[in-house]
Amino acid sequence: MKPSGAPPTAVTKPLLRVTQGSSSDDPEHASRDLNTPSRVSSLRVERTLRLLAGFGALRRDQLESFLLSDATLTSGSRRVVTHRTLGELRERGLIQEVALPGRPSRASRGYALTEAGHRLYAARDAAYPRRRIRPAPSVVLLDHAAALAEIAIAFRDAALAARDIALLWECDWEAVARIGSTAAIPDAFVTLERGGWLARAFVEADRSTEWYSAFGNKVRRYVELYRADAWRAALATWPLVLTVTTSDAHARSLARVAERV
Structure with a gap:
């Protein structure tokens, strides 16, 4: 998280927006x-x-x-x-x-x-x-x-x-438009703002159906994106990469794969 003087803004119209206390289209x-x-x-x-x-x-x-x-x-x-x-x-x-x-x-x-x-x-x-x-x-x-x-x-x-959190949820092509690179294409990009502090995350939905090698390749693409530096023009700090999966056990397995990359 980092201090921010303004609520999150999107480069395209966000798929989902929550202003403090209410959902809005x-x-x-x-x-x-x-x-x-x-x-x-x-x-x-x-x-x-x-x-x-x-x-x-x-x-x-x-x-x-x-x-x-x-x-x-x-x-x-x-x-x-x-x-x-x-x-x-x-x-x-x-x-x-x-x-x-x-x-x-x-x-x-x-x-x-x-x-x-x-x-x-x-x-x-x-x-x-x-x-x-x-x-x-x-x-x-x-x-x-x-x-x-x-x-x-x-x-x-x-x-x-x-009630005091602003949220933007952007889909994959909106994330690509924001970061200006297709090195890694997340499932979604979420921005949270609370009390002047900002947090961002690339979101990956994992259904425990892909091979560990495929997940490892996905992690490598994020590493390549980080090293390419194209994201720095749009984002002051590197976002989290949040993988949401089906169980704690599978999450631990994916974490071990990521650590080996």
């Missing part, structure tokens, strides 16, 4: 016209596209949490609003329902952008990676996306509970 990022009349809030429709582009896929309950965390609605009303928003986007062919690994129940199915949805979002965000434009994400990517969203929700909820 960015109204100027919303489009009032998505080419066809809408039965639901255009801001909410645009926000849903943004979230699905940023995370890759979300469960219905995760999307509801992001969209309506500040809304004074009953749980039933929140579900109705979320289903209407999803229905609107499905009718337009912009999102698809996908099966998440290990979740056979329909209630736990996820949602991802269709190829048309990717292209529509890419037209609004010049930094959006063209590699993400695909008909459907793989099973591995779906599982990883849901896990990353859980980490983001945990950060947001902790910041809201503290």
Whole structure:
């Protein structure tokens, strides 16, 4: 952590923002016209596209949490609003329902952008990676996306509970835009500010599914990024590299791999 005279700012519009005591969307990022009349809030429709582009896929309950965390609605009303928003986007062919690994129940199915949805979002965000434009994400990517969203929700909820923490959560391409290098591409980049002190971290979501050698290569890419010095123009100090995994035992195993790099 380091002293800071101003709250964290993003070089692009952050995927998730918490100002002290409240979660907030960015109204100027919303489009009032998505080419066809809408039965639901255009801001909410645009926000849903943004979230699905940023995370890759979300469960219905995760999307509801992001969209309506500040809304004074009953749980039933929140579900109705979320289903209407999803229905609107499905009718337009912009999102698809996908099966998440290990979740056979329909209630736990996820949602991802269709190829048309990717292209529509890419037209609004010049930094959006063209590699993400695909008909459907793989099973591995779906599982990883849901896990990353859980980490983001945990950060947001902790910041809201503290009431004196400002938080920015930026997705992978936003992190690349910030640091100006693709030597290492994190899953996300989080900035926390509290009482004039600032902390930043590259976030990696680990589902205990990749080989230790792959994790070691990832650590080496971070070392290469650090040595290249491109990040210094945007960040005064090197951020933490925070890997969130499935168990304490696996975390210790990954730590041993990192120590050997």
